[in-house]
Amino acid sequence: MKSSGYSVVIMFLLMACHRNNEVFDATGSFEADEVIVSAEATGKIESLSVDExxxxxxxxxxxxxxxxNIELQKEQVQASIAALREKTVDVAPQVQKLQDQITVQQAQLDNLLHERARLENLIKSDAATGKQLDDINSQIDVVRKQMAVTRxxxxxxxxxxxxxxxxxxxxxxxxxKRVKQLDQQIHDANIINPVNGTVLAKYAEAGEMTASGKALYKIxxxxxxxxxxxxxxxQFSQVRLGEQLKVFVDNGADDYKTYMGTITWISDKAEFTPKTIQTKEERANLVYAIKVKVKNDGFLKIGMYGEVRFH
Structure with a gap:
């Protein structure tokens, strides 16, 4: 029974790789770089304008x-900041009053200095007494001390x-800083699509509750x-990164649609052949995976089978 089953597999592989007299070097299926878009905030979904x-x-x-709720928290924090500013002390009016006082004192000092100079001249002419000069000097000292105290x-x-x-x-x-954190949370409440693409699956609807990290859709x-x-x-030595090769896709029962592809990745580790994949040789025990990028004209679909020829 085992021998009979093995023979059937070999016959299927030979038919698959030589169909319509075409010989292919490898077979696989198409896939895309899928992105799961998740919520970045917790709450009720108000709107979600995506469909498959x-x-x-x-x-x-x-x-x-x-x-x-986050916006309310932000308003509360902003109110606290405003309250702090009201508690600060503005000494500008008091300082201005003291500076005005110094201006008056400086004027008094200038007058006293002028009067002392006049008395000194009068004393030289014996027209004033020494006591008058002592009195004016005392007044000058008092004003200077007052100015020092004010400063x-x-x-x-x-x-x-x-x-x-x-x-x-x-x-x-x-x-x-808390306001900035809340601003970021408010921004995260917007569901922003990360890449150009087509929605493959939708996991949530408007009106539902969601949480940060919960999947919303796949693109x-x-x-x-x-x-x-x-x-x-x-075949491992026959391929290299960046190599251009032909990719063939079924286009009816006996026809193929041909594309050009580029090898972008070659696995360095062998693995057992996936059950759904047929290779050129009879179903080798170990194979290596490769990735071939192919520009899509709209005909190619995820999961569709494709075959490649190296030369």
């Missing part, structure tokens, strides 16, 4: 997840307010498909 077969552009917004008070006001404001504003930076770029074929160890 829909062609989508990269970066297109195809749906929205309810983010009202010191300005520095104290500035230092104290700076320390107090720095303590208040130190709470602002983490709140601003693939069908403009170029990959033929995953298998070669034997004896």
């Amino acid at each position: 077969g829909t062609i989508l552009k990269q970066n297109a917004v195809v749906g929205i997840i309810d983010a009202e 010191s008070e300005i520095e104290v006001q500035r230092t104290n307010s700076s320390t107090q404001n720095r303590s208040i504003l130190s709470e602002q930076e983490p709140l601003e 693939a770029d069908l403009s170029t498909l990959t033929l995953r074929a298998y070669i034997t160890g004896g």
Whole structure:
């Protein structure tokens, strides 16, 4: 029984690889680089404008997840930031008053210095007494001390307010970072399509609840498909990356449609022949997988069988 079954397999392989007098070096099936698009936020899906077969552009917004709760959180944090700013101390008015006071004191000092110079001239002429000069010098000292106190008070006001404001504003930076985090979460509530392609499957509907990481739909770029074929160890040395070769696809019972393909990947590890794949030789125990990129004219489909000829 085993011998009979093996003979049937051999006959099928020979028929498959020599059909219509065509001889092929490898056989495989077409696949695409599929992308599972998942939710990046948790909530109710408000809209999801995708259906199987829909062609989508990269970066297109195809749906929205309810983010009202996150927006409320953002408003609360922004209100906290505004409250912090109201707690800060603005010493500008107080400092301005003290600077105006210094201006007045400076005018007094200028007048006293002028009066002292006049008295000094009068004393030389014996028209004024030394006591008058001593009195004016005492007044000058008093005004100068008052000016020094006022300047010191300005520095104290500035230092104290700076320390107090720095303590208040130190709470602002983490709140601003929280706002940025919430902004990102609000942005993530938009379902953005990552690649150009055709929707292959849809896993969610508008109105359903979703969670971050939950699959929404599957998409693939069908403009170029990959033929995953298998070669034997004896054929391994005959292929190389970047090599152009012909790909044949069934086009009716006795005809083929021909494409040009490029080898983009060659496995360096042997594996057992998949049950659904036939190779050139009688069904070798070990084969190597290769990937051939083929530009799709709309005829090729995922799962369709294709065959290749190296030379």
